[in-house]
Amino acid sequence: MENWLLAGATKFFIYWQSVTQDVTNIFLYYKENGVDIELVAWPQLNDENADFAMYNSGQVVSINDCLHRARSHAEFAATVDLNELVVLSSSTPLVAILNGTQLNSAGRSITRAHAHFENNYIYASDPMLLSFDWLNETHFANVSSAQPKLILRPENVQRSSVHWINELEPLITTFTGIPHTEATLIHLRSMQEKMDKNIFVTNNILQETAKRMTDSWIRRLHASEKDVQKLRITRGNMEIAQLMEECLLDLKKKVHSMCFTASHCIHELSRNSSVLIDWQYPEKRWLEL
Numbered sequence: 001m002e003n004w005l006l007a008g009a010t011k012f013f014i015y016w017q018s019v020t021q022d023v024t025n026i027f028l029y030y031k032e033n034g035v036d037i038e039l040v041a042w043p044q045l046n047d048e049n050a051d052f053a054m055y056n057s058g059q060v061v062s063i064n065d066c067l068h069r070a071r072s073h074a075e076f077a078a079t080v081d082l083n084e085l086v087v088l089s090s091s092t093p094l095v096a097i098l099n100g101t102q103l104n105s106a107g108r109s110i111t112r113a114h115a116h117f118e119n120n121y122i123y124a125s126d127p128m129l130l131s132f133d134w135l136n137e138t139h140f141a142n143v144s145s146a147q148p149k150l151i152l153r154p155e156n157v158q159r160s161s162v163h164w165i166n167e168l169e170p171l172i173t174t175f176t177g178i179p180h181t182e183a184t185l186i187h188l189r190s191m192q193e194k195m196d197k198n199i200f201v202t203n204n205i206l207q208e209t210a211k212r213m214t215d216s217w218i219r220r221l222h223a224s225e226k227d228v229q230k231l232r233i234t235r236g237n238m239e240i241a242q243l244m245e246e247c248l249l250d251l252k253k254k255v256h257s258m259c260f261t262a263s264h265c266i267h268e269l270s271r272n273s274s275v276l277i278d279w280q281y282p283e284k285r286w287l288e289l
Contacts, residue, residue: 001030002132002213002220003085004078008095011036011073013066017044018266018279033224040065041282060161070154076107078151079162083188085135086110087209089181097182098151106165106172107152111180114141116189116200127221135210138188140203143180146187151178240277243269 001012014027016039031037042062063079070077076098086094101108116139147163159166165175186206247265266279 001035002216003209004080005035006212006216007086007088008093008098009078011038011070013038013040013069015040015042015062015066016282017042018281021278021280024280029224033220038069040069043282063162064159067152067154067157067160074154076101076151077154078110078149079160080149080185081187084112084149085186085188085206085209087184087186087205089183092182094183097178101153101176102174104156104172104174105153106156106168106175107150109148109150109175109177110183110185111143111178112146112148112185112187113143114145114189114200115139115186115203115205128218130214130217132210132213132217135206135213137202137204138186138206139200140186140205141199143184145199148177149185240269 004012012035014037027037027039040062042058066079067077088094098108117135149163150160150165152160152165156169156172157165157167158169184205244265247268251264266277269277270279
């Protein structure tokens with residue numbers, strides 16, 4: 001969130017299927033400090049196989065739900081993952097880049113690249129010690145190694161998919177890309193996932209971004225009236241992170257190249273972890289026919 005706040009984001013729609021109280025506390029901390037966050041419950045189906053079968057379609061539904069919610073709230077809406085960071089190539093803010101977009105445009109696409117970070121786990125139970133310096137060195141693939149993501153004008157788009165627009169509003173005809181020399185979206189991949197060393201090279205593309213994120217977080221803590229020492233950032237238990245990584249890799253093998261959701265790992269973690277995890281789920285359920 002620090003990354004997108006620095007980029008100029010003014011509102012966040014966060015779609016969730018499961019969450020722990022620790023994560024909820026962080027969202028509440030941001031909200032209490034003036035960040036506009038709307039948590040949108042997005043429950044799973046009761047059947048895991050059905051969840052896998054409809055996951056891509058469900059993702060598209062959530063994207064369009066977000067676009068329509070953003071109408072009248074935001075001039076642009078970026079549909080991105082939590083592990084995607086925007087990196088600017090100059091001091092020009094992303095908002096300034098977007099403001100050059102024509103009013104009759106559907107929006108802009110942003111170049112995306114995959115990156116891996118080192119195979120270790122970073123914990124900071126003390127908020128004042130939290131730092132993003134671990135992003136200083138990543139294993140980075142070439143620019144455009146992943147399909148681009150979209151930053152759209154909500155009023156000008158009727159329907160969109162993850163990487164392309166399905167239907168525009170009448171009279172909307174233009175859509176352009178942001179040159180990678182101005183901004184790139186870095187998609188951080190699984191820590192344990194095997195990397196092809198012929199594709200990924202060590203790179204410090206996130207170094208300046210990481211420093212700005214850390215500085216922004218520390219400034220936020222110092223300006224906060226909340227007792228930040230009571231804000232528990234992580235549980236400080238490596239077992240949970242290890243089990244989650246193993247489960248995600250197994251899921252990726254199961255669904256091949258399809259997207260998957262980490263919420264499918266909850267039962268695995270609850271069964272195998274010695275740490276009690278207070279998972280919370282949406283109260284409402286989908287109507288299943």
